[in-house]
Amino acid sequence: MKTESLLEKALESGKFVVTAECGPPKGADTEILIKKGKSLLGWVDAVNVTDNQTAIVRMSSLAACSILKQLGHEPILQMVTRDRNRIALQSDLFGAYALGVRNVLCLTGDHQSFGNQKEAVGVFDLDSVQLLQTAHDMRESGIIIGGEAIQGPPQLFVGAAENPFADPVDWRVVRLGKKVRAGADFIQTQCIYNLSRFETFMTQAKDMGLTEKTAILAGVTPLKTAGMARYMATKVAGMDIPEELISRMANTPKEKQAEEGIKIAVETIQRVKEIPGVAGIHLMAIEWEHMVPEILQAAGVGNRPPEVV
């Protein structure tokens, strides 16, 4: 074990790992967060706490991580490079570790033009690969960017995201390799709807020996409505939803669409489970966190009772 991360421990154990996303509220209301957190408790190995996702202002990921940790969760701190420069990012890595966070997911973040602060400056001092390398170097060499030694280097389990569906296609796995070399202990993918493209991606990753060096968690997002499917397919950056899935949702009566969406998610989980190199799933049930147990049960993945410490 490289760290004290419970996610690392779960991955090491060889079981099929489950992480889920938990978006902080648009404000300081801790009740909402605690409610969401409670519905996931006992069902996941770790929770991803998003960092002002789609450039919408929300409670800070770090604060929400700390609250979820107190609740008994193993939080994964998501960090985007869009809003903070290297001084702030590194300082937050120190702070996160000091508060008991043991996992970080390094991201660039959606462009600020998507969110509710379109006039903001986009920082992008670092990119996601550089942040990844930074967190890795802190752990392995005890240094910050520039090489200066630090007091009490954070021992974080470091992850990155990858989108097998973005373009240029052949480049995606090259980028994955780059992230693995920069120190990615785990990878969480973009939501998978196009299974054949994901399979190709996994074969390429396996052939390059990447699945042995990093744990790949397959991203799954249940569709709620046909409208959501169409919206995601056309408006959300980097999404690939095959036409037949959209029509499957559209051909389902409105009141049954949510159920159908869950069915699709369950089928997806069952399929990715069989793909060699997939270490687990990452469930992004956006504003639908309470459905996670049902999906996991239906997919036959089972629950994850909290460890007795």
Next chain:
Amino acid sequence: MIVAELKEIDEIRKMIDRYSSILVVGCDSCVAECAAGGARETQLLAAALRLSYLKDGQKRIISEACLDRQCVDDFIDGIAEQVPEHEVILSLGCGAGVQALARVYTDKPIIPALDTLFIGETQMRGVWTENCLGCGQCKLGYFGAVCPVARCSKKLMNGPCGGSKGGRCEIDPETPCGWDLIIRRLEAIGELDRLGEYVPPVNWSTSHSGGPRRVIREDQKQ
């Protein structure tokens, strides 16, 4: 070159309405190339302002002039005689031109008529695109002469983000993805291998982050 666009006449008028005599000064370099502030545009703007004041029944003295380069002292002297006869200079230079006039004509208000946008190229007639942010440490040699700083919306150094789709940037389907261009270019010249290497954090201190920059060349001083 520097690419700029003419402001709306209403915005210009808000800034100049308080003056009774206006010297409209163009610049026949970059901003002429992008059809924003050259001799022709200067004439057009002066005419539009005259008409606009006439319509409102207001009197203004409006004269015009155009310098070859508004950002070079030797040329700025070209309007020295007209300047004292006017209350204000309305400049169709880029931001550098406006400020150079202000440095030379210390007692005159100088008002910008253009929005200065970027360092770019004339891609075809009527199309100008941004391709350099003046980062002070040109990295084009590593990226197939396509700039990741200026042409990627997130200034990414280690490859495209997950939003790149069909050669387009996630921010807008009209914007080409800079990284898609980089990869295609490197592929075309057989240098894709350049992208496997990790690119460390950029040293932004040579860019504007290091404060306003200047270049001093002793060999050029006389």
